Amino acid sequence: MRQVVLYLLFLFYICRSNIKFKVMPSFDIVSKVDLQTLDNAVNTVKKEITNRFDFKGSHVEIELNKKELVLNIEVDSDMKLGQVLDVLVSRSMRQGLDATIYDLSKEPYQSGKVFKKDIPVRNGIKQEDAKKIVKLIKDAGLKVQAAIMDDIVRVTGKKIDDLQEVIQKAKEANLGIPLQYINMKS
Secondary structure: OHHHHHHHHHHHHHHHOOOOOOOOOEEEEEOOOOHHHHHHHHHHHHHHHHHOHHHOOOOEEEEEEOOOOEEEEEEOOHHHHHHHHHHHHHHHHHOOOOHHHEOOOOOOEEEOOEEEEEEEEOOOOOHHHHHHHHHHHHHHOOOEEEEEEOOEEEEEEOOHHHHHHHHHHHHHHOOOOOOEEEEEEO
16 A cells, blocks of 8 residues: 555656656658558559550459459450559559559469459568668668567657658668658657
8 A cells, every 4th residue: 555655656746847758759660552542543544444445345354452452453465464564553653652562573374365463562561571671770870779560660769860861771772662651759
């Protein structure tokens, strides 16, 4: 009972005094895709493909699986698949999406008369990519700390200038994943 009373008195003293706890500036590095913007980009691609003269009468299907974040494309030929991918990337960039959100490393496969390609959409930072980001920050030699929290890398430091320098280093590094810098707190 006595410990509880002492603890309450201590809390009362802290609340009444002008002691201020200094919070260190921080920000989060994330890789998130706005689903509505992605859906708008896919719908724009569908509309453009149906209006293009060179795709008249050909089989083209583009579907976005929002739960698994996979884009499924079916076309008549390999050449048309390349054209659809070009339109997809250019329209996505016009919508404000980074071109690296699409994992184009998987090869297309033929199923009957159509060519199919499943394109996973990168959302979130994988563990190995987060480790690369932390290593990049440590190698920069700045006085900041980086911590991996699930699919977020939180960077804290004493000066805002150091945090801004970390953002510049991450942008220059070209890690192959789209990065956003959010929750800047000073």
